[in-house]
Amino acid sequence: MIQININQSLIVQHWEYILPIFLVILGVFYFKKLKAFKSPREENVKSNKLDGEEYVGADYKDDEDIDEYTPALEESEHIPFKGASITLPGGAEAFYEIVNNRRSIRSFSNKTIPFEIIETCIKAAGTSPSGAHTEPWTFCVISDPSIKTQVREIIEAEEYLNYTQRMHRQWTADLKPLHTDHIKEYLTEAPYLILIFKQIYGFKPNGGRKQHYYNEISVSIATGILLCALQAAGLSSLVTTPLNCGPALRNLLNRPQNEKLLVLLPVGYASEDCKVPNLKRKPVEDILVTY
Numbered sequence: 001m002i003q004i005n006i007n008q009s010l011i012v013q014h015w016e017y018i019l020p021i022f023l024v025i026l027g028v029f030y031f032k033k034l035k036a037f038k039s040p041r042e043e044n045v046k047s048n049k050l051d052g053e054e055y056v057g058a059d060y061k062d063d064e065d066i067d068e069y070t071p072a073l074e075e076s077e078h079i080p081f082k083g084a085s086i087t088l089p090g091g092a093e094a095f096y097e098i099v100n101n102r103r104s105i106r107s108f109s110n111k112t113i114p115f116e117i118i119e120t121c122i123k124a125a126g127t128s129p130s131g132a133h134t135e136p137w138t139f140c141v142i143s144d145p146s147i148k149t150q151v152r153e154i155i156e157a158e159e160y161l162n163y164t165q166r167m168h169r170q171w172t173a174d175l176k177p178l179h180t181d182h183i184k185e186y187l188t189e190a191p192y193l194i195l196i197f198k199q200i201y202g203f204k205p206n207g208g209r210k211q212h213y214y215n216e217i218s219v220s221i222a223t224g225i226l227l228c229a230l231q232a233a234g235l236s237s238l239v240t241t242p243l244n245c246g247p248a249l250r251n252l253l254n255r256p257q258n259e260k261l262l263v264l265l266p267v268g269y270a271s272e273d274c275k276v277p278n279l280k281r282k283p284v285e286d287i288l289v290t291y
């Protein structure tokens with residue numbers, strides 16, 4: 001049997017050194033635990049999931065050196081606001097009539113349109129709400145025929161590959177009723193092309209990156225407002241998403257790396273012989289659920 005002489009044990013002999021070391025190790029252990037407790041967000045970030053859903057903000061890394069973050073948006077006085085005071089005569093019903101009259105067109109007249117109308121429509125789009133008021137959009141308006149031609153060349157070359165090689169046959173089948181193909185005459189016919197870029201991040205005054213939360217949703221809402229404004233101005237357009245053309249179009253227009261093309265809208269009046277598919281919209285009973 002092994003006998004341990006307690007009085008001669010190393011631990012007992014050197015307890016005055018060993019005890020503080022033990023307490024320090026214990027302290028570090030609990031400090032780390034406490035830190036983790038303070039930041040449950042970090043736990044979610046690790047798993048990247050929240051109730052099985054992607055954790056929004058998971059890609060925003062904590063900066064260990066920063067104790068308190070400065071808001072990107074400058075602090076401003078909160079002023080009284082009485083709610084909507086400029087309204088459309090006829091209200092919601094009139095607005096519905098206007099937007100229900102919108103159709104995507106793929107054949108444009110070359111009738112000129114004062115630039116100021118386009119500018120006002122973009123001003124309207126710029127009133128859109130955006131994540132943390134980051135306003136993560138850039139609207140590039142092209143009227144120069146030579147640039148329109150270059151845009152068309154880029155898109156038609158890429159769309160040829162999309163239609164013939166890249167898109168699933170189900171996808172091309174789904175597009176058949178719309179009579180679309182890789183030839184995009186509207187890109188040179190329409191008086192204006194509006195290329196809408198989402199800024200996936202912005203810049204702080206010190207040059208550092210600024211987070212643009214929900215940038216795609218924000219720019220999509222702005223695009224919706226733009227479509228309504230164009231419609232209210234009697235103009236027509238077409239939402240297009242030129243597949244795999246973003247980088248080439250961004251280079252053509254010398255846009256920076258933080259901007260990604262979201263949609264391209266040709267804008268103008270419908271041509272004399274313009275035709276659209278006779279699409280039916282879902283009745284309100286199918287899209288509205290009440291509780």
Ligand SMILES: Cc1cc2nc3c(=O)[nH]c(=O)nc-3n(C[C@H](O)[C@H](O)[C@H](O)COP(=O)(O)O)c2cc1C
Nearest residue numbers: 102103104105106178180238239240241242276279
């Ligand atoms: C996100 C989005 C992407 C679209 N992309 C294209 C496109 O690349 N080419 C095209 O001809 N139409 C495109 N469209 C237009 C749709 O085909 C059109 O909105 C749909 O057929 C309904 O027709 P309407 O706009 O006349 O109501 C797109 C529409 C949306 C909202």
